Amino acid sequence: MARRAPEAGGLLLRLHTGATLLFLYAPIVVLVVFSFTSDSFGVRWTGFTLRWYQRLFSDERLIGATLNTLLVATVATLIATVIGTMLAFAMERYRFRGRTGLEALLYVPIVIPEIVMALALLGFFALAFGLIDAWFGVRPVMGLATVIIAHVAFTVSFVVVVVRTSLKNFDVRLEEAAADLGADAWQTFRRITLPLIMPGIIGGALLGFTLSLDDFIITFFTTGPGTSLLPVEVYGQVKRAITPKINALSTLMLVASITLVFLSQFIQWRGRRSS
Amino acid sequence: MEQLSRYILIVASLMLLAACGGSTPTTPTTAPSSDAPAADGVDRERLAQELRVYNWTDYIDPALLDAFEQAYGVRVIVDNYDANEDMIAKVRAGGSGYDIVVPSDYAVETMWRDGLLQEINRAWLPNLGNLDPTLLDKYFDPGNRYSVPYMYGITGIAYQRSAFPDGITSWAVLFDPAQLERVRGQVSMLDDERETPGSALRFLGHSLNATDAAAIAEATALLQAQREYLAAYNSSDVNRKLASGEYLLAHAWSGQALQARNGLGDEFEGNPDIAFVIPNEGGAIWMDNMAILKDSPNAYTAHVFIDFLMRPELAAQNAGYIGYLTPNAAAIELLPETIRALYAEGFAPDEQVKQRLEWMVRDEQSTVFTELWTAVKGQ
Amino acid sequence: MAIGGITAAGVRSGARRRLAALLAPGLFWLIAFFAIPLVVVLAYSFAVPGPTGRIEWRFTLENYQRLFGETLYVSAYVRSLWVGLLTTVICLVMGYPLALFTVRQPPAWRAVLLFLILIPFWTNFLVRTYAWMVILSNNGIINATIQALGFPRQILYPGEGAVLIGLVYGQLPFMVLPLVAALDRFDFTLMEAAADLGASRRRAFWRIMLPLTAPGIAAGSVLVFIPTVGQFVVSDLLGGAKVDFLGNLLQRLFTRSNPPNWPLGSAMAVMFMLVLTVAIIAYFRATAEERR
Incomplete structure (x- = not known):
């Protein structure tokens, strides 16, 4: 940590950061404000109401879809982060036959157009389920599990890209020093490597989570009867009209995530102080 | 912390396995049997x-x-x-x-x-x-x-009556640049490779299923000239944008127009200014x-x-x-x-309007419409 | 780069076993869910579309001939690549200082800032895009301000400017996260050393910081560029669906036309992936070389 420059950033940097945050939050402020408007088009301020929040709480389908989406994003991100970090290590630390081929394969999930991937996965699951049916006599149906598998599939590569960035700038001498001091490979990884590349891993995981939350096309084609997810519901609403009900939902999710972030920071801060 | 993350992983993988293994209850299971053959003839x-x-x-x-x-x-x-x-x-x-x-x-x-x-x-x-x-x-x-x-439903023109007090009788209002100038940026066409070329073909006096090269070329040119006047190609929230007044004029499905006029459940309020018409040159039915x-x-x-x-x-x-x-x-x-009154007003076809409506047929020739649409949007 | 054979680093059997363990799950996933579908898409691209949109398995090169022969397809490619490039550059210029500011905060604040950057992206993408429509519309906040200041109303949406704003907005975090990861590993004392040796701050930035954080720039650029080239929702919603991008063409050929044309769509997708994969690998190699 001593490597960080003492100053927190010049005035220009502060101004830029402020302006960028303003840009990032402008639409957020708009959607929060309009979750309280009495205008049913959700585009004008015509007075204060909590009507949309009431409507939201009575919409079981939307709430179910939200919970499904959070579940999928969390599980898919956990799996993708573990697999992706392992792959990143293999790619950065080893030379092996077929490495270039793997490199190309790794970028496929990033460069493949979503619609192509969605239809390919749809065909794949249909085929696999047909085989399972033929062999075991039970036919699985698409649902949360297939959505999770698909989301892991397309988030892994994003995790790999970000984690590799951390590994590329990694000073290998630190690991060698640990080994010289008698640490075995696992200890070196746990105590030295992992903490140092943690920002990369967390960045990759956050990226994966964000992608998973928002994915519409792949989700649409890999979900099944009765399993509804938020992006699919919202996309359907666009066809008709996005009501302030969706704004209300977004506002609640926003409040929840901000609370969660600050709470975790607070707990860490307390932990550091007491130790 | 380490234990926790391991626990989460195990739970997650178990869930995944359980979800994969879970097969569907598609086998027809019987509902609780009531006193056999009911009055409605349904065998419960x-x-x-x-x-x-x-x-x-x-x-x-x-x-x-x-x-x-x-x-x-x-x-x-x-x-x-x-x-x-x-x-x-x-x-x-x-x-x-x-x-x-x-x-x-x-x-x-x-x-x-x-x-x-x-x-x-x-x-x-x-x-x-x-x-x-x-x-x-x-x-x-x-x-x-x-x-x-x-x-x-039927496909025609939805509009604000206050902007068109004399009503609308022809597709020209959507295709004639002189008339379009007045509503520039406040008009939309359906984002559909059959509906939109279909309306152009009807305006030009062809069937909306015409696939001969001359008719298609004519329609393509017409749509290319029209594009700069449009706010958007939109087939999704036309209802809302008509109701809120953002569009004065729109190529629309009858149901969207009716929703704009009447409101949509408790989602948005209707706009009494909205009217719907099948122009004299004809429109589509589906x-x-x-x-x-x-x-x-x-x-x-x-x-x-x-x-x-x-x-x-x-x-x-x-x-x-x-x-x-x-x-x-x-x-x-x-x-x-209220709805029957709207039907009578033009939101549903009467016998006379029905004569002007045409079904959109898809066959081997229909790929020309994909190409036409790509040409219109690819300038 | 070692293409064939196991080089010195990987001779010991322990290392090999570790490598196998590291590769196994990811490789399984990639092969099952990408390599196999990829082969299918490749096969489709040489097939013929049936009258109902079903694939007919007759070999043809016609799909590729059409792709290169028709200027409409070529111009959609060029347009998409140009918008992708523009978005990437803007994201880089906006994202780099933001990432720099972030890593220079004390750890607790850094995490908070990182989350602050990401939280907007946990609300649904379409909802955010709708919010931009409200801001940019004829009666929106910006126009209200402009008019209050006595200027005439501007048509900001739908239009190309609105599309660009929407794209940059949607992609910014994908630039910032890899940059933060790269800058986090950057040794800032190097900058002081450079200053001690008489280099100007600007020179130190261009000669030391930028090259050393190139992997982050490369990763971020790729993560921004690719989705932008393939997108269609932003240009439909904020641009009024008036111009075709590559994403629109793919979407149309696969699931909007009747009958759909999967073979032509597949050919388009194959070319798209081929060009981008080659470009990315070349790009990463170049940015990696630069550091040596």
Whole structure:
């Protein structure tokens, strides 16, 4: 940590950061404000109401879809982060036959157009389920599990890209020093490597989570009867009209995530102080 | 911390395994048997517990699903799609798990030709007689062997009466640059490779199914010239943008126009200024239909549900909710007075307008419309 | 780069076993869910579309001939690549200082800032895009301000400017996260050393910081560029669906036309992936070389 420059950033940097945050939050402020408007088009301020929040709480389908989406994003991100970090290590630390081929394969999930991937996965699951049916006599149906598998599939590569960035700038001498001091490979990884590349891993995981939350096309084609997810519901609403009900939902999710972030920071801060 | 993350991983992988292994309860299970053959002729012993319907977004009154469950103890699960091709892709892959789908006219033909639908058993549909015979036996399903009409609509022009006090009688209002100039940036066309070229073809005096090179070239040029005046190609929230006043004029489906005029449930309020017209040069008619998938194990229950929706009072309730036109002749007179007044005003075709309407046929030649549309948007 | 053979680093059997363990799950996933589908897409691209949109298995090169022969397809490619490039550059210029500021905060604040950047992206993408429509519309906040200041109303949406704003907005975090990861590993004392040796701050930035954080720039650029080239929702919603991008064409050929044309769509997708994969690998190699 001593490597960080003492100053927190010049005035220009502060101004830029402020302006960028303003840009990032402008639409957020708009959607929060309009979750309280009495205008049913959700585009004008015509007075204060909590009507949309009431409507939201009575919409079981939307709430179910939200919970499904959070579940999928969390599980898919956990799996993708573990697999992706392992792959990143293999790619950065080893030379092996077929490495270039793997490199190309790794970028496929990033460069493949979503619609192509969605239809390919749809065909794949249909085929696999047909085989399972033929062999075991039970036919699985698409649902949360297939959505999770698909989301892991397309988030892994994003995790790999970000984690590799951390590994590329990694000073290998630190690991060698640990080994010289008698640490075995696992200890070196746990105590030295992992903490140092943690920002990369967390960045990759956050990226994966964000992608998973928002994915519409792949989700649409890999979900099944009765399993509804938020992006699919919202996309359907666009066809008709996005009501302030969706704004209300977004506002609640926003409040929840901000609370969660600050709470975790607070707990860490307390932990550091007491130790 | 380490233990926790390991625990989470284990739980997650277990969940995944459980979810993968979980197979569907598609085997027709019997509902709690009541005192046998009921008055409505439905054999409750043969009903499944659950019925899965794949439908367009917001295309059925949810109250009817509850009513069906009340009456027969069958839970109806509805999922949504927004394009026939999305639905067909999913069904064609196999094992979609759905029982009923709602393809539009041409899509019915695609699906039965590809062997995706099972034949309708008329003996299980006593309410079929309620339907308007002029809407049966159409080109896409001769003799209605595979499909039952669900909702239909027409395509024309929706507009704000205050902006067009003399009314509208011709597509020229959307294609003549001199007239377009006044509404620049406040007008939209449907984002559809058949509807929009179709309107141009009708304006030019052709059939909207014309595929000869000269007609297509003419329509392409017309649409290319029109584009700069448009706010957007929009087939999704036209209803809302008309109601809010953002569009003065729009190429629209009748149901969207009716929703703009009447409001949409409790989602937005209607705008009494909205009118709808099929121009003198003519417009399009289309229909969405209920059909049962070939791999559905719940065919009987599916028939019971389709028949249920054809009861006149329920069909009227459904049409009132959705805003499109019901093919159920017996339901028309049960519609609320306000809606029937709107029908009379032009939101539904009268006998005279019906003469100007044309079905959009899809065949081997239809690929020219994909190319036309790409040419219009690719300048 | 070692293409064939196991080089010195990996001779010991322990290392090999570790490598196998590291590769196994990811490789399984990639092969099952990408390599196999990829082969299918490749096969489709040489097939013929049937009258109902079903694939007919007759070999043809016609799909590729059309792709290169028709200027409409070529111009959609060029347009998409140009917009992708523009978005990437803007994201980089906006994202780099933001990432720099972030890593120079004390750890607790850094995490908070990182989350602050990401939280807007946990609300649904379409909802955020709708919010931009409200801001940019004729009666929106910006126009209200402009008019209050006495200027005439501007048509900001739908239009190309609105599309660009929407794209940059949607992609910014994908630039910032890899940059933060790269800058986090950057040794800032190098900058002081450079200053001690008489280099100007600007020179130190261009000669030391930028090259050393190149992997982050490369990763971020790729993560922004690719999705932008393939997008269609933003240009439909904020641009009024008036111009085709590559994403629109693919979407149309696969699931909007009747009948759909999967073979032509597949050919388009194959070319798209081929060009981009080659470009990315070349790009990463170049940015990696630069550091040596």
